[in-house]
Amino acid sequence: MKLQRNGRTKALAIGAVALVSSLSLAACGSDNNTTASGGSSASGGAASPAAITCAAKQAPLLGAGSSAQGDAIDVWKNTFGAACSGSTLNYNPVGSGAGVQQFNQGKVAFAGSDSALKPADVTASQAVCAGGGKGVDIPMVGGLVSIVYNVDGVSNLVLDGPTIAKIFDSKITTWNDPAIAALNPGVTLPSSPIQAFHRSDDSGTTQNLTAYLAKTSAGNWAYPSSKTWAGHGGQSANLSAGVASQVKAVKDSIGYVELSYAQSNNLKSASINTGASKPVEATAANAATTIATATPAGTGSDLALNLDYATKTEGAYPIVLVTYEIACDKGNAPATLDTLKSFLTYTISDAGQKAIGDKGYVPLPSSVTDKVKALIPTLA
Amino acid sequence: MTSSTPDSSGGRTTTTPTGSLQGNSRRGDRLFFVASAGSGILLLVIMAAIAGFLLYRSGIALSKDQTNFFTTFEWDPDNILKPSFGIAVLTFGTIVSGCIAMVLAVPLAIAIALFISHYAPRKIAQPFAYLVDLLAAVPSIVYGLWGALFLVPHLAGLTSWMNTYLGWTYIFRTTHQGAPARNLFTTGILLAIMILPIITAVSREVFRQVPRSHEEAALALGATRWEMIRTAVLPFGRPGVISASMLGLGRALGETMAVAIVLSSSNVLSLHLLDAGGGTFAQNIALKYSEAGPAGKDALMASGLVLFVITLLVNGGARLIIARRKEYSGANA
Numbered sequence: 001m002k003l004q005r006n007g008r009t010k011a012l013a014i015g016a017v018a019l020v021s022s023l024s025l026a027a028c029g030s031d032n033n034t035t036a037s038g039g040s041s042a043s044g045g046a047a048s049p050a051a052i053t054c055a056a057k058q059a060p061l062l063g064a065g066s067s068a069q070g071d072a073i074d075v076w077k078n079t080f081g082a083a084c085s086g087s088t089l090n091y092n093p094v095g096s097g098a099g100v101q102q103f104n105q106g107k108v109a110f111a112g113s114d115s116a117l118k119p120a121d122v123t124a125s126q127a128v129c130a131g132g133g134k135g136v137d138i139p140m141v142g143g144l145v146s147i148v149y150n151v152d153g154v155s156n157l158v159l160d161g162p163t164i165a166k167i168f169d170s171k172i173t174t175w176n177d178p179a180i181a182a183l184n185p186g187v188t189l190p191s192s193p194i195q196a197f198h199r200s201d202d203s204g205t206t207q208n209l210t211a212y213l214a215k216t217s218a219g220n221w222a223y224p225s226s227k228t229w230a231g232h233g234g235q236s237a238n239l240s241a242g243v244a245s246q247v248k249a250v251k252d253s254i255g256y257v258e259l260s261y262a263q264s265n266n267l268k269s270a271s272i273n274t275g276a277s278k279p280v281e282a283t284a285a286n287a288a289t290t291i292a293t294a295t296p297a298g299t300g301s302d303l304a305l306n307l308d309y310a311t312k313t314e315g316a317y318p319i320v321l322v323t324y325e326i327a328c329d330k331g332n333a334p335a336t337l338d339t340l341k342s343f344l345t346y347t348i349s350d351a352g353q354k355a356i357g358d359k360g361y362v363p364l365p366s367s368v369t370d371k372v373k374a375l376i377p378t379l380a
Numbered sequence: 381m382t383s384s385t386p387d388s389s390g391g392r393t394t395t396t397p398t399g400s401l402q403g404n405s406r407r408g409d410r411l412f413f414v415a416s417a418g419s420g421i422l423l424l425v426i427m428a429a430i431a432g433f434l435l436y437r438s439g440i441a442l443s444k445d446q447t448n449f450f451t452t453f454e455w456d457p458d459n460i461l462k463p464s465f466g467i468a469v470l471t472f473g474t475i476v477s478g479c480i481a482m483v484l485a486v487p488l489a490i491a492i493a494l495f496i497s498h499y500a501p502r503k504i505a506q507p508f509a510y511l512v513d514l515l516a517a518v519p520s521i522v523y524g525l526w527g528a529l530f531l532v533p534h535l536a537g538l539t540s541w542m543n544t545y546l547g548w549t550y551i552f553r554t555t556h557q558g559a560p561a562r563n564l565f566t567t568g569i570l571l572a573i574m575i576l577p578i579i580t581a582v583s584r585e586v587f588r589q590v591p592r593s594h595e596e597a598a599l600a601l602g603a604t605r606w607e608m609i610r611t612a613v614l615p616f617g618r619p620g621v622i623s624a625s626m627l628g629l630g631r632a633l634g635e636t637m638a639v640a641i642v643l644s645s646s647n648v649l650s651l652h653l654l655d656a657g658g659g660t661f662a663q664n665i666a667l668k669y670s671e672a673g674p675a676g677k678d679a680l681m682a683s684g685l686v687l688f689v690i691t692l693l694v695n696g697g698a699r700l701i702i703a704r705r706k707e708y709s710g711a712n713a
Contacts, residue, residue, distance in 0.1 A: 097673050195559055200645045202671035228456050235644035235656045250560050
């Protein structure tokens, strides 16, 4: 997965790091006594919102996988490393598939993946998870894909699934097409041709957008969801940064990037007409609403989610993604188990989620975090 | 070294001077022969290792490909249900952009080389030559950024002009008005600028090698400077210029980052050179590798093998041309 986010609001992040670490250093000193005797079983409940509970036996933690959550992990790594000096974290953003592969070879303590484990992956994980354990999906990082555009005189563009599909498949070629005009009553649209931009590299952003289109375009997107762009026509650019800079530079253009790129490049994002009473804006809060309506896809301790791209809930932005951390429910490597649990306890905490919210991610809604908070202490 | 020192000193004291000299020179000869032959063999081994590696990985990929590798347009090797990938678009894009680059760069490079070697006064020629060499040292990513941020916007005018007045040629007609010129034509222009210094530098050196007697003979027969260049310099330099052009073409075919930034890649094979789209081997590998699964990586290796073969063919072709032109260099040398 390659949803890159850039180093915007670095100063803000550093500020947050300093604040959180100063709070958590104090918490560390007192909590160590309790965790030393009883493992880290109490860490989930004992953690105050901003606290990091260090493991009794701290160990270097290895992770690999999704690059979508790369920046989120970076933020967490700094805060966590400052609080728990013995627990260095090393995360290698090699892509979701490769991350799961490394996890199933026992090379890393956890993997990050933008899609839930496939049954074959779960079977393979049993070789690594000792004592009858298996790999489980733990939702951790939320994100949204925003449809960015650059059209003079248009500032509140509204689109829906079929229209987006037609635009990116070159079935709609001018801005004043009746389909767009019908969604934007009272807006003067230019008659100029649409310059559509998509990703030239394989990308999880593309996969999420096309998953949304496949579900909601009423057959106008004739391709399956895929990391590789399949649409007809338009132009391509390398990485989210490339798409963002093309949309910024080229008049009458449209493209798709993650929220952080839309924000940092000052690009206008289209609202989506989902069938709710009014079009939904591309904001983190609206994306969290959609994630909250997701139904569980996993069973037992697996918390994989079924995202409802076709949601008609008021204020639910439909093009969202969730990155999972993947670990064993039972039989994690004993040396790193405590550190892993203390790290995940921090990342799902309100402070951890808020820290990445400042970087253009979507803090997960409490309906999801509550389940994760209950799950992490049970990992063994 | 340490073992040979006592040997030679021992030889000097016991045997006749001629014998020791012979022994030393033979040992030196042998050492040098082994070193140089070893280097040559090492190069062959490296080439064979690369070819073998590419062949092995390609074999894995091609056995999974469910479509014709040579005629398929799309690139979707990681599709579990139906892995399909082909090199038609890539081959077309690589060769066309390389050809555009050659058409633009070779005449310009020859002219610059002649200017430096035969026209410019010494004071100007040397700094000018240095400047051209400096162009070769610019990293390709910088060319790419320059191409994307400067060349593409500034080619908009030329593109629409060509569409209006040369549109009847079919290849210079655009079907998508107003789109940024991120097409094979722009890529060719950028590649031409990138290979210009290599071709210029080599051609310049070749032109300087032209025997003074040839030039003076031509001038003495009443030739003007241009006629002298045409009859004495260019024929002598032709094999060198061809070699230089092939070096340049090699770089153009394999250029990665600059193309990845400038060319809007797509799996469309279009003869409209001014329409965005197409792709090249190296660009495709650069764009797809980081997210490719195991099958995808093998497929990219297969495309790399094709580029390897194309480069070999181009170089082989150049060798053939040079060999056929031997009479020129032979007669002159």
